[in-house]
Amino acid sequence: MIVYFRSMRTRDDEKKEALFKATVKLVNEIGFVASSVSKIAKQARVSPATLYVYYKNKEDLLVSTYIDIKLDLSQAILSDFDASLPIRDILKNVWLSMFDYVANNLEYYKFIEQFANSPYGDLVDHQAVEQYFIPIINVLERGIEQKIIKAVDRHILAAFMFPPISYLANPRLLHGPELSPADIETAFTMAWDAIKL
Amino acid sequence: MIVYFRSMRTRDDEKKEALFKATVKLVNEIGFVASSVSKIAKQARVSPATLYVYYKNKEDLLVSTYIDIKLDLSQAILSDFDASLPIRDILKNVWLSMFDYVANNLEYYKFIEQFANSPYGDLVDHQAVEQYFIPIINVLERGIEQKIIKAVDRHILAAFMFPPISYLANPRLLHGPELSPADIETAFTMAWDAIKL
Amino acid sequence: MIVYFRSMRTRDDEKKEALFKATVKLVNEIGFVASSVSKIAKQARVSPATLYVYYKNKEDLLVSTYIDIKLDLSQAILSDFDASLPIRDILKNVWLSMFDYVANNLEYYKFIEQFANSPYGDLVDHQAVEQYFIPIINVLERGIEQKIIKAVDRHILAAFMFPPISYLANPRLLHGPELSPADIETAFTMAWDAIKL
Amino acid sequence: MIVYFRSMRTRDDEKKEALFKATVKLVNEIGFVASSVSKIAKQARVSPATLYVYYKNKEDLLVSTYIDIKLDLSQAILSDFDASLPIRDILKNVWLSMFDYVANNLEYYKFIEQFANSPYGDLVDHQAVEQYFIPIINVLERGIEQKIIKAVDRHILAAFMFPPISYLANPRLLHGPELSPADIETAFTMAWDAIKL
DNA sequence: GATGAATGAGTGTTCATTCAT
DNA sequence: CATGAATGAACACTCATTCAT
Numbered sequence: 001m002i003v004y005f006r007s008m009r010t011r012d013d014e015k016k017e018a019l020f021k022a023t024v025k026l027v028n029e030i031g032f033v034a035s036s037v038s039k040i041a042k043q044a045r046v047s048p049a050t051l052y053v054y055y056k057n058k059e060d061l062l063v064s065t066y067i068d069i070k071l072d073l074s075q076a077i078l079s080d081f082d083a084s085l086p087i088r089d090i091l092k093n094v095w096l097s098m099f100d101y102v103a104n105n106l107e108y109y110k111f112i113e114q115f116a117n118s119p120y121g122d123l124v125d126h127q128a129v130e131q132y133f134i135p136i137i138n139v140l141e142r143g144i145e146q147k148i149i150k151a152v153d154r155h156i157l158a159a160f161m162f163p164p165i166s167y168l169a170n171p172r173l174l175h176g177p178e179l180s181p182a183d184i185e186t187a188f189t190m191a192w193d194a195i196k197l
Numbered sequence: 198m199i200v201y202f203r204s205m206r207t208r209d210d211e212k213k214e215a216l217f218k219a220t221v222k223l224v225n226e227i228g229f230v231a232s233s234v235s236k237i238a239k240q241a242r243v244s245p246a247t248l249y250v251y252y253k254n255k256e257d258l259l260v261s262t263y264i265d266i267k268l269d270l271s272q273a274i275l276s277d278f279d280a281s282l283p284i285r286d287i288l289k290n291v292w293l294s295m296f297d298y299v300a301n302n303l304e305y306y307k308f309i310e311q312f313a314n315s316p317y318g319d320l321v322d323h324q325a326v327e328q329y330f331i332p333i334i335n336v337l338e339r340g341i342e343q344k345i346i347k348a349v350d351r352h353i354l355a356a357f358m359f360p361p362i363s364y365l366a367n368p369r370l371l372h373g374p375e376l377s378p379a380d381i382e383t384a385f386t387m388a389w390d391a392i393k394l
Numbered sequence: 395m396i397v398y399f400r401s402m403r404t405r406d407d408e409k410k411e412a413l414f415k416a417t418v419k420l421v422n423e424i425g426f427v428a429s430s431v432s433k434i435a436k437q438a439r440v441s442p443a444t445l446y447v448y449y450k451n452k453e454d455l456l457v458s459t460y461i462d463i464k465l466d467l468s469q470a471i472l473s474d475f476d477a478s479l480p481i482r483d484i485l486k487n488v489w490l491s492m493f494d495y496v497a498n499n500l501e502y503y504k505f506i507e508q509f510a511n512s513p514y515g516d517l518v519d520h521q522a523v524e525q526y527f528i529p530i531i532n533v534l535e536r537g538i539e540q541k542i543i544k545a546v547d548r549h550i551l552a553a554f555m556f557p558p559i560s561y562l563a564n565p566r567l568l569h570g571p572e573l574s575p576a577d578i579e580t581a582f583t584m585a586w587d588a589i590k591l
Numbered sequence: 592m593i594v595y596f597r598s599m600r601t602r603d604d605e606k607k608e609a610l611f612k613a614t615v616k617l618v619n620e621i622g623f624v625a626s627s628v629s630k631i632a633k634q635a636r637v638s639p640a641t642l643y644v645y646y647k648n649k650e651d652l653l654v655s656t657y658i659d660i661k662l663d664l665s666q667a668i669l670s671d672f673d674a675s676l677p678i679r680d681i682l683k684n685v686w687l688s689m690f691d692y693v694a695n696n697l698e699y700y701k702f703i704e705q706f707a708n709s710p711y712g713d714l715v716d717h718q719a720v721e722q723y724f725i726p727i728i729n730v731l732e733r734g735i736e737q738k739i740i741k742a743v744d745r746h747i748l749a750a751f752m753f754p755p756i757s758y759l760a761n762p763r764l765l766h767g768p769e770l771s772p773a774d775i776e777t778a779f780t781m782a783w784d785a786i787k788l
Numbered sequence: 789g790a791t792g793a794a795t796g797a798g799t800g801t802t803c804a805t806t807c808a809t
Numbered sequence: 810c811a812t813g814a815a816t817g818a819a820c821a822c823t824c825a826t827t828c829a830t
Binding site for chain 2: 029030031032033034110113114116117118119120121122126127130150152153155156158159160162163164166167168174175176177179183186187190191193194195196
Binding site: 424425426427428504507508511512513514520521524544546547549550552553554556557558560561562566567568569570571573577580581584585587588589590 | 709782
């Protein structure tokens with residue numbers, strides 16, 4: 001006896017997720033340029049027409065995928081966020097979480113890198129996306145107030161914390177050997193040296 | 198004896214340069230995805246067929262353009278390179294030169310960013326390109342020997358010097374106000390704090 | 395005994411009428427070519443699948459719509475038909491009714507024009523549709539018998555009565571200013587001059 | 592020995608004409624709605640992509656075809672135009688020429704009918720097209736001055752001369768037997784009766 | 789060297805229709 | 810009766826590249 005837990009013809013989150021995964025996978029394998037709707041659909045094992053049931057168009061698919069990853073990233077980073085710790089420890093947790101995320105979800109990270117470096121990047125509501133990261137911003141500002149962190153614009157502080165991670169964790173950019181745990185520890189120290197007073 | 202009534206730059210070079218400029222311009226304006234051979238040719242005011250006189254195919258055009266820019270960048274960075282200065286000053290010159298270059302040649306810089314974040318990036322002979330930057334590597338290594346700079350892999354050092362520049366000088370990534378000269382000065386200090394012992 | 399708490403017009407008829415109106419509206423606004431089933435369904439605020447409850451397929455929808463309008467037109471034209479009047483007066487009433495109908499129901503009229511000038515036109519049982527207009531044909535034949543109207547094939551007579559109306563009342567064909575009541579009166583006189591002996 | 596009178600790779604008016612003919616033929620056979628670019632190209636024995644060498648897009652193809660036919664029609668009608676004849680004779684020549692044209696080039700005529708009754712019709716510069724027919728307009732106006740023709744707007748006069756031709760010569764509209772030469776003669780008399788004073 | 793013409797293969801998207809519920 | 814989901818086939822159009830000149 002067959003029991004259907006979900007109807008055969010109702011909106012199917014499995015399909016949407018298949019499209020999401022197919023998009024990320026293909027963009028990583030063959031790049032933004034070559035990732036056509038039909039290839040993505042084929043990868044997700046649905047008809048190209050079905051894609052348009054779940055997304056308004058290709059742009060919507062890509063932007064949605066980007067935002068979903070950004071949200072996922074922010075949740076990963078903030079998962080063990082503990083505001084009661086010393087500021088350096090909070091930031092170290094955040095930094096290592098992000099390094100882990102990038103290293104272990106390279107496909108996701110490479111997607112958002114390609115996305116941000118494309119004209120699609122201009123289509124995103126950046127303020128909305130930055131909302132996700134407000135707790136980190138707040139920590140930086142607390143650090144400035146407490147004279148622990150250099151009193152400069154938060155974007156400049158961010159520039160020395162996060163872009164180095166992308167670079168170090170992304171084999172497409174780092175044309176050298178993978179980093180050891182000790183290297184990663186050192187790298188955080190360097191980031192901290194950059195921003196600390 | 199040959200007398201050139203026309204400029205020394207031959208007709209051919211003019212066409213090739215027009216294609217180079219058209220490629221950079223279009224990739225910036227409409228992105229990698231939409232930059233087709235025929236659009237590039239039209240922008241350069243030549244026939245699509247002519248493009249194939251100068252480049253083997255589209256990939257060759259894009260890779261060549263990337264390498265040309267990388268070379269140009271390295272020359273700009275190393276233009277006032279003076280090995281006799283103190284290490285911090287050398288690096289400061291390099292850093293500011295690069296910041297200037299990125300800020301003043303954003304089109305070039307955005308091109309290589311898009312390029313590097315695409316599968317085309319995998320086609321480049323990175324070792325050859327890194328040759329251009331050897332003098333800088335050498336300075337870093339001298340700094341390490343002299344116990345001025347942290348004794349870590351040169352890629353890690355680079356990660357805290359150059360990616361922050363891309364981030365801070367690229368409006369597509371920095372979703373905030375432009376940097377003041379004082380900000381830029383501060384930013385270098387932070388880079389130096391990161392790498393110095 | 396059955397008591398209707400809801401109006402006599404059933405839910406079904408409402409949907410069918412909505413589809414009818416949506417079809418006419420869309421064909422007028424965007425043309426036969428662009429009037430897809432899903433757009434018509436959306437305009438009628440029903441699911442595309444629902445359309446197939448009321449019509450066999452798209453062809454059935456269009457042909458039915460055409461025939462319904464033709465019937466409506468015939469009823470409008472024959473509403474004040476009075477066989478006891480002089481022949482010229484009968485035809486004048488008919489002619490002016492039709493002009494009124496076309497002018498006041500341009501959407502309907504443009505639909506049947508587009509329809510007739512398309513291969514769908516070949517699918518209609520013309521004899522059945524012409525039944526609606528038999529009284530007019532009869533008047534013309536009475537006129538011929540009474541030596542008031544030229545003794546030619548009824549289609550030729552019709553050619554000078556009705557196509558000019560389409561032309562004069564349809565802004566898509568008449569590329570000039572709208573007609574005044576006096577113009578319309580004159581136009582009937584011309585039609586009559588054409589057919590009278 | 593083969594002699595090439597035209598190069599194999601230069602713009603080829605034969606291809607453009609093949610596309611023109613294919614467009615007319617297909618629109619007649621399967622209608623505007625179903626006449627897709629790929630079907631037209633296949634009918635003309637060229638690649639769909641080649642169509643875009645000769646026409647900007649589908650709209651351009653259809654509008655150009657329409658205008659070309661209109662021009663052809665005007666030339667046919669005015670071929671034996673003799674301004675020195677009596678006005679009735681001039682118009683009779685024009686009328687019969689047009690009847691002939693429609694009857695003998697039904698494909699062309701049906702194309703422009705379908706075209707005019709579609710939203711594409713709105714895209715044409717009607718004033719430009721009407722230029723072709725100015726000599727006829729002038730005759731009508733001379734007739735009005737000479738008190739031979741009714742003093743009404745030229746569009747109303749036209750409405751009783753030309754739409755009846757479309758109707759009588761077009762089997763899709765005239766659901767009856769074909770007209771005899773005598774019928775045609777009579778039909779012109781009726782048109783003349785309509786417009787003459 | 790330089791080109792406009794030409795195209796098979798592909799693009800993103802919409803089509804008319806069916807299906808399970 | 811009514812529906813949203815699903816799709817193969819088609820849509821208009823552009824692609825990178827080649828070819829004859």
